[in-house]
Amino acid sequence: MFRYKSSDENVAVVDENGNITGVGAGTCDIYYYAVNGISKTLKVTVQ
Numbered sequence: 001m002f003r004y005k006s007s008d009e010n011v012a013v014v015d016e017n018g019n020i021t022g023v024g025a026g027t028c029d030i031y032y033y034a035v036n037g038i039s040k041t042l043k044v045t046v047q
Contacts (some may be wrong), residue, residue: 003033012044022046 004014008028014020020030023046030042 001035005031005033011046018046031042 002018004016004018006014006020007011007027007030008026010024011026011028012020012022012030014030018032022044027043027045029043031039032042033039033045
C-alpha cells in the first residue's frame with residue numbers, strides 16, 4: 001500500500017493509485033510513501 005502527494009497541485013495531481021495528471025505548466029515533486037516507512041520523490045515537469 002502506498003500514499004501519494006503532489007508538492008504543487010497547480011502543476012500535477014496524483015490519485016490514490018499513483019496516476020499522475022498534468023494540470024498546468026511547471027515543475028513539482030510527487031512524494032510516495034510505503035507502509036514500511038520508506039519514501040521516495042519523483043520530479044515531474046509539465047510543459
